[in-house]
Amino acid sequence: MSDLPFTFNLPLPHVVPSRVDNHIERRLSAMRGQFLDEAAYQEMLAQDDRLIYEVYEVKRPEVSGEFLMGVSIVHPGKVGSEFFMTKGHFHQVLATAEVYYCLRGEGYMVMETPEGEACVEALIPGSVLYVPPRWAHRSVCTSRLEDLVTFFAYPAEAGHDYGTIEQQGFRKLVVEGADGIQIVDNPRWKVD
Ligand code: F6R
Ligand code: ZN
Numbered sequence: 631m632s633d634l635p636f637t638f639n640l641p642l643p644h645v646v647p648s649r650v651d652n653h654i655e656r657r658l659s660a661m662r663g664q665f666l667d668e669a670a671y672q673e674m675l676a677q678d679d680r681l682i683y684e685v686y687e688v689k690r691p692e693v694s695g696e697f698l699m700g701v702s703i704v705h706p707g708k709v710g711s712e713f714f715m716t717k718g719h720f721h722q723v724l725a726t727a728e729v730y731y732c733l734r735g736e737g738y739m740v741m742e743t744p745e746g747e748a749c750v751e752a753l754i755p756g757s758v759l760y761v762p763p764r765w766a767h768r769s770v771c772t773s774r775l776e777d778l779v780t781f782f783a784y785p786a787e788a789g790h791d792y793g794t795i796e797q798q799g800f801r802k803l804v805v806e807g808a809d810g811i812q813i814v815d816n817p818r819w820k821v822d
Contacts, residue, residue, distance in 0.1 A: 631689070645779045658709075706775055719768075729761070736778065743764050
């Protein structure tokens with residue numbers, strides 16, 4: 631891989647970067663156990679293995695000193711009352727941060743520490759979000775029609791720990807209640 635400086639473009643409204651080394655698609659079937667309403671999940675899955683989110687990655691060597699960058703796109707939709715979201719993860723090297731810049735759409739970043747401190751930040755176009763070291767993070771799209779599109783950059787040695795969230799979930803859920811979008815406690819947090 632070249633060590634020369636490089637430029638790529640992200641000319642809105644087109645959200646696919648001009649340089650892409652890897653394209654990840656996560657469908658409903660990859661989100662088993664993540665949504666609270668298991669019956670709604672099974673019903674939706676039986677009809678269609680919907681595309682929930684995509685990531686366009688710009689690859690660099692996964693070593694200290696490098697950054698990994700890319701674009702994350704969460705599509706609109708709900709499973710039961712819970713909005714479509716990413717799986718979410720801690721970084722394997724826990725003490726690594728991440729920066730997100732919201733390009734399009736509306737949503738939230740749901741975050742928490744291993745000690746259970748929770749934080750939910752709103753994302754609208756122009757929001758720059760700093761996820762400090764040690765905070766797990768999950769993007770949630772709350773628009774009915776529009777994708778939530780974010781640019782991200784993080785230390786290339788970070789790695790991903792998905793297992794902890796798969797087991798315990800996030801403490802907070804983003805759902806559509808009678809009065810609109812609500813951030814509620816996850817009754818299954820750390821229980822399963
Ligand atoms: C990288 C990062 C983002 C996410 C992306 C998809 O550390 O936080 O690039 O990887 O938003 O989410 P996950 O990885 O949770 O499936
Ligand atoms: Zn991350």
